[in-house]
Amino acid sequence: SLTLKGAVALLGDRASLGALPLLSRNAETMMRLANAIRSVDRETASALGHEFGSISGPDSKDIFGWVVSKFQRLLATPHLRQAFGRGGDAVDLVDHVDNGGILLVDLAMPTIGAPGARMLGAILLQRLWRAILERKERDEEHMVILDEAHLFQFGPLTSMLQEGRKFGLSSVVCHQHRRQLSDDMRHRVAAAKHRAERRLAQSLGYVVDLLAAV
Numbered sequence: 001s002l003t004l005k006g007a008v009a010l011l012g013d014r015a016s017l018g019a020l021p022l023l024s025r026n027a028e029t030m031m032r033l034a035n036a037i038r039s040v041d042r043e044t045a046s047a048l049g050h051e052f053g054s055i056s057g058p059d060s061k062d063i064f065g066w067v068v069s070k071f072q073r074l075l076a077t078p079h080l081r082q083a084f085g086r087g088g089d090a091v092d093l094v095d096h097v098d099n100g101g102i103l104l105v106d107l108a109m110p111t112i113g114a115p116g117a118r119m120l121g122a123i124l125l126q127r128l129w130r131a132i133l134e135r136k137e138r139d140e141e142h143m144v145i146l147d148e149a150h151l152f153q154f155g156p157l158t159s160m161l162q163e164g165r166k167f168g169l170s171s172v173v174c175h176q177h178r179r180q181l182s183d184d185m186r187h188r189v190a191a192a193k194h195r196a197e198r199r200l201a202q203s204l205g206y207v208v209d210l211l212a213a214v
Contacts (some may be wrong), residue, residue, distance in 0.1 A: 004017075157173075158184075
């Protein structure tokens with residue numbers, strides 16, 4: 001978003017989602033942000049001024065009140081504020097994937113609740129999918145195992161199931177029963193399973209032919 005670009009220009013590696021509610025409180029804070037980054041990122045500063053410089057009165061209160069309320073929900077618990085309030089990433093996912101690393105993530109759903117776990121998981125999946133697209137060693141297969149997959153039936157998971165194979169990605173989605181998945185997600189999972197079974201059959205056929213030739 002435009003505000004996030006402004007936060008990055010202002011704070012660099014220390015920029016985080018936790019800073020956005022403070023920067024988005026009202027038109028005045030947005031204009032102060034624009035002025036502060038003008039020497040660093042003139043394009044974003046100009047865009048902020050154009051977008052928010054003319055907002056005032058009741059319209060301003062409604063717009064910024066709506067924005068802040070969304071971020072308050074995102075940062076509703078201390079755990080979420082700690083997660084989203086940090087700056088740089090602790091793990092370079094592109095390097096991690098290229099080097100065959102193993103990453104275990106506990107979203108702590110009993111502690112932060114299903115909405116918070118869903119948000120954290122969706123952001124992590126988005127970052128992972130971007131890392132998969134940017135990876136250099138696509139011939140080396142990388143596997144993602146996703147528990148409680150019904151919580152993430154939006155965003156990157158559909159692309160991961162549909163397009164992951166050509167980028168060297170295999171996905172295992174775990175759920176308790178099929179009814180937890182939407183019709184569209186069940187179709188995508190079934191299609192991915194069919195492709196995997198076909199690849200397995202082709203590989204087994206190759207092995208059989210190889211053994212017969214020995």
